[in-house]
Amino acid sequence: MNLMTLYYKLLSEYRDPVNYWPQWCAVNKSVNEREKIIIGMILVQRTSWHNTNIALKNLKQSNLLSVEKIAELSNLNNLTELIRPAGFFQSKPTRLFDVCTFIKKSGGIENLLNKDADNLRAELLHIKGVGKETADTILLYAFDKPVFIIDEYTYRWSEKHDVPIGRDYDDLQLYFQNQLESDAALYQKFHALIIISQRGRDKSLMEIV
DNA sequence: CACCAGGAATGTA
DNA sequence: TACATTCATGGT
Numbered sequence: 001m002n003l004m005t006l007y008y009k010l011l012s013e014y015r016d017p018v019n020y021w022p023q024w025c026a027v028n029k030s031v032n033e034r035e036k037i038i039i040g041m042i043l044v045q046r047t048s049w050h051n052t053n054i055a056l057k058n059l060k061q062s063n064l065l066s067v068e069k070i071a072e073l074s075n076l077n078n079l080t081e082l083i084r085p086a087g088f089f090q091s092k093p094t095r096l097f098d099v100c101t102f103i104k105k106s107g108g109i110e111n112l113l114n115k116d117a118d119n120l121r122a123e124l125l126h127i128k129g130v131g132k133e134t135a136d137t138i139l140l141y142a143f144d145k146p147v148f149i150i151d152e153y154t155y156r157w158s159e160k161h162d163v164p165i166g167r168d169y170d171d172l173q174l175y176f177q178n179q180l181e182s183d184a185a186l187y188q189k190f191h192a193l194i195i196i197s198q199r200g201r202d203k204s205l206m207e208i209v
Numbered sequence: 210c211a212c213c214a215g216g217a218a219t220g221t222a
Numbered sequence: 223t224a225c226a227t228t229c230a231t232g233g234t
Binding site for chain 1: 216
Binding site: 046047048050051054055084085086087088089090091092 | 229230231232233
């Protein structure tokens with residue numbers, strides 16, 4: 001069974017993933033929504049969405065759920081307290097600040113949207129705290145670039161469905177992208193379905209819209 | 210109380 | 223290159 005067949009099977013079982021993640025799979029995302037996705041992706045690293053949502057809510061209440069405003073901070077003390085529920089308080093504030101600073105110095109989301117996916121990916125990977133998974137998640141969901149995300153869910157799903165590729169990020173990503181048409185909307189829905197189809201106890205997702 | 214939740218940097222051989 | 227360790231919070 002090829003990946004497209006498996007995708008349609010997932011669709012038939014779980015319906016349209018856009019209903020589960022409207023803010024992620026939306027066709028027309030605002031700049032602000034894209035920023036929230038990026039901020040969320042940094043905060044959720046090795047953390048549950050439940051905890052991440054608390055941190056996001058704190059940022060919103062302090063009017064800091066913004067790349068610009070985070071990048072303009074003179075110190076990270078307040079930011080550290082606000083995102084503490086997301087854990088790793090000694091590293092995440094700096095990671096978040098660095099990502100926001102990069103975006104601001106690059107001319108903002110609007111400017112980065114025009115950049116080539118490969119070049120943007122390389123630039124993101126230069127930021128300390130941004131690895132392949134985070135970079136690709138940002139590319140796919142915040143910038144709508146056709147890059148398939150490889151994460152623990154993708155590994156488990158691939159193994160379960162006998163995808164003939166081992167546990168290697170680059171190999172598995174190439175396989176998905178070679179088997180599927182290069183389409184960001186397809187990748188977004190496909191990956192959302194992979195997650196939805198195997199969520200465990202914590203069924204929470206990103207809440208902030 | 211033990212374990213987990215969409216990682217990435219760092220150190221070791 | 224490949225693998226182990228470390229980092230922190232809130233829920234189950």
